[in-house]
Amino acid sequence: MAGGAGAAPMRNHGMDALRLTFERQLKEALPGVEITLERPKSGELGDLAFPCFRAAKQLGKNPVQLSQELAAAIRVEGATLVAAGPYLNLKLAPETRAQAVLGAILAAPSGRPYGARPAQGKKVIVEYSSPNIAKLFTIGHLRSTMIGHALAQTHRFLGYDVVRLNHLGDWGTQFGTLLAAYTRWAEAENPELQRDFDWAEPAPEKRRTPLFRLFQLYVRFHAEEEQDPAMRDEARAWFKRLEDNDPKARALWKRFRDLSLAEFQRIYDRLGVGFDTLEQGEAFYEDRLAATLKRLEDAGLLVEGDKGARIVNLEDVGIATPCLVQKADGTSIYATRDLAAALYRQEAYAFDRCLYVVGTDQVLHFQQIFAVLDKLDPWFKGRMVHTPFGMVKLPEGKMSTRKGNVIFLEDVLDEARERVAAIIEEKNPELKDRAGVAEMLGMGAVVFFDAMNDRVKPITFTWDRVIALDGDTGPYVQYAHARIMSVLRKAGGDWAAKAQAGRADGPFLPFAGSKVPADLAGLEAPEAQGLLFELAGFPGSVGAVVDGCMATPLARQLVGLARSFSGFYTNCPILAPENPPEVREARLALCVATARVLRQGLFLMGIQAPEEM
RNA sequence: GGUCCCGUAGCUCAGCGGAUAGAGCGACCGCCUCCUAAGCGGUAGGUCGUGGGUUCAAUUCCCGCCGGGACCA
Known part of the structure; x- marks a missing residue:
């Protein structure tokens, strides 16, 4: 028995039931007219609103007049109907409103938590966070991580079957850079990355970690590469070795990846964010790349581009820039890995929707990927969704990990916690769990x-x-x-x-x-x-x-x-x-x-x- | 050069076909003998970038222009 023992007339009716009653009455009064209800801007106007514009036009009447006629003709128990200009508002009696809302929240008469929906029988993949290995979490990563988390949570709340994936950047040319930098400046005298480098600014106290030193190697390589373009080939060669399964390259790759994952996990724990697997990063698709390219070739989509690179032309679908799937030196590119990932997910999850929570700088990339997939298999049409978000910039311009001008996420979270702690100290010094509350509020x-x-x-x-x-x-x-x-x-x-x-x-x-x-x-x-x-x-x-x-x-x-x-x-x-x-x-x-x-x-x-x- | 995104109050942003365009910050004026003032109330501040078009109705949709940004070459 839901809804308490009171005498309120609508005690077993939630808002949904009232809406249905109102809709039914409107349908009877206006046969053949499509009824759409809105939520008024404010509760003083009412609980549900029927804008009369469309119906009035259909009937050749004045909307203000129609709304008045309807107000006189329709009755809903426990509510009054108010004609407010061209709107017909359903306004619940105070007790009815209280009963309907509190009943839905406290007693959950539908047996479901308030606001939740029954199982939809649909599977949604949410791909989010996706940081690059050997880089530290910046404030920029927060966006993808938390938007993705909220999307995953709300989809589950509304009855979707959700798969949470993290497309870790654990493959790609940046690994060439890392491997080259590591062998140049760390392997001999600091192989475990346990000490600060004498050539680098000392790491800040709380970041004296191997991962931070890896990051320093990365930054240094990019700085020097500007002066010495030959270094670029060195990095490329290392990535080639990695792709060719060179044991040394593979061993280092694994070490760097493990190091990063441990760090990421710490941050995900702090944020309360989780994934269904962390094993489906870019590297996961590495041995599916050849098959993906083959599939593109068999479909007759692969074209020779400049200097032997391989591309898919998309001009016929309105995208002027072709999708590059293999570089001239034969190495893969992230487009190839995204294609392989989508094909894998089709097979493994048979999803209804796949959301990519990735920044606006990737819009063209996803347009291309989705277009290629549509060509490959019409199954993909309409299932792939890029959810772009604006980049975080600094007042002085773009953040760049390479250049080292970034705001680290943990610094922001720490600073927020400290500012909150100072306020607690001032306003509520007796508070029990001061540290815990400061963290909670800062976050x-x-x-x-x-x-x-x-x-x-x-x-x-x-x-x-x-x-x-x-x-x-x-x-x-x-x-x-x-x-x-x-x-x-x-x-x-x-x-x-x-x-x-x-x-x-x-x-x-x-x-x-x-x-x-x-x-x-x-x-x-x-x-x-x-x-x-x-x-x-x-x-x-x-x-x-x-x-x-x-x-x-x-x-x-x-x-x-x-x-x-x-x-x-x-x-x-x-x-x-x-x-x-x-x-x-x-x-x-x-x-x-x-x-x-x-x-x-x-x-x-x-x-x-x-x-x- | 091409494609895409964005121009709303001094600042940061909501609203994105319909009811008098809303918040927060900042400014100014009030409110703790009373359930946490990290709060509440009030005042000031807007030709919704601009010019056309579609519509009964445009901040909201379409086109041009101006300004800012992103991506690609």
């Missing part, structure tokens, strides 16, 4: 910032922007959650427990079902109603994340929710002694529902919600 700030700005536009990195802690930020949302938890603790009983979840398996926070209070009259205040309206927007925002392949709608929704809660919190006392018990209980239930949605929403984005801060 929240950085990750949330990225989601708020998720767009194709490039981001210019400045410390104060990325680690902002007031206003529309992660910590603002986290603060709302902490305040709720504080109220719930003070309320006693098992109130706090109702907003807490056990360990999450996958994207779902396992909240226990809980009853909706019978009397919800304590939620009639406009601030409480506004908060309910925001809560009702959560499922739509998660859907928008999947539709638009970006976390932005969810992040914005959570800010709106937190803001709405603040309004409720300042205007509607929850624990005031003069509150009648039923008012107190109704408001506490609203707090629990809000905490759950905030916590679940943040969790989908890879951010934790603090109990106090």
Whole structure:
């Protein structure tokens, strides 16, 4: 039995049921007209809106007049119909709204977590993060990693079967560079990379690691290569040795890869990000390259380009630049590996969609890859999606690992943590788990910032922007959650427990079902109603994340929710002694529902919600 | 030179066919004897780059131009 024992007329109806009733009524009143409902801009207008423009045109009527006629003709139990200009708005009675929203969140009458959907029977691959071996994580890598994580989580939340892949850059000409640099400057006197190089600036204290020294070798090689072009051939030769399975090259490759993976894993753990496998990086496809080229050849797509390079022409599909699949020296290129990867995934996963969370600088690359795949097998048409994101730049220009002018991700996370710690010291020095909370909020700030700005536009990195802690930020949302938890603790009983979840398996926070209070009259205040309206927007925002392949709608929704809660919190006392018990209980239930949605929403984005801060 | 992306408040950005264009930061003015002021309320600030077109309706779609960026050669 869901929905509590109250006498509210719609007690077993969630928002979905109300929507269906409204739609049915509209269909009856307007036979032959396609009905599409919208969510009004604000809860004061109503809960559902029917824009009358199209229907009015079809019927040769004035939309304002039609909306008035419909308002008079249609009845939905527990709601009033308001003609607002050309819109027909369905506005729930305060108690009905409270019952519908709280029922869906607390009691989950459908048996599913609020906002989640049943299994779709569709498989989605999300390829994200994909760092290059022997390079350190920069702030730039955060975008792919966290956007991908949020996409994987929300897709699972909405019932898709998700495969999370990391196309590690563990192959390619940059390995030639690394191998050449290592044999030149490290092999003899510093083979284990245990000491700082005397020719390099000493590594910063917290980065005295072999991986950082590998990175230094890489940077030095590129610097010197500018003066001495012959070095480029040296690097190329090393990569050729690697591709030809030279034992020494292979052994070093494996060492560098292991070194990097250990470092990456540490960062993924810190970010709370995971993959279904880390074994399908670029190198994984190495022995499938020949077959891929053969397949292109058999399909008659392979053409001889300049100086013996091999290309696929794409002019006939509107792409002027041919796709280069093999260089003149016979070595492979990353396009070949992406093609091999797609063919492998077709076979291994039979996916419905494959999302590539890769920067905008790769748009042409993916256009080419997808076009080649379409030619090879029409099966691929429409399944391949590049989700590009804007590059992170510095005020002085592009970041470049080669040139060494980069912002390392860990420096940003550390700085964020320290700034938060300073604020805790000032505002709440008695806080229990100060270090843990500082980390949680610092991460929240950085990750949330990225989601708020998720767009194709490039981001210019400045410390104060990325680690902002007031206003529309992660910590603002986290603060709302902490305040709720504080109220719930003070309320006693098992109130706090109702907003807490056990360990999450996958994207779902396992909240226990809980009853909706019978009397919800304590939620009639406009601030409480506004908060309910925001809560009702959560499922739509998660859907928008999947539709638009970006976390932005969810992040914005959570800010709106937190803001709405603040309004409720300042205007509607929850624990005031003069509150009648039923008012107190109704408001506490609203707090629990809000905490759950905030916590679940943040969790989908890879951010934790603090109990106090 | 070609292709693609972006021009919305002083700054950073939402909105992307429809209801008076929204936030945050910064500025200014208020609010802690009361559930965490990392908060809340208010004021100021916009010819949505520009010129055309499509539409009952354009910040939103199409074309040209100007400005910024990316990729390819």
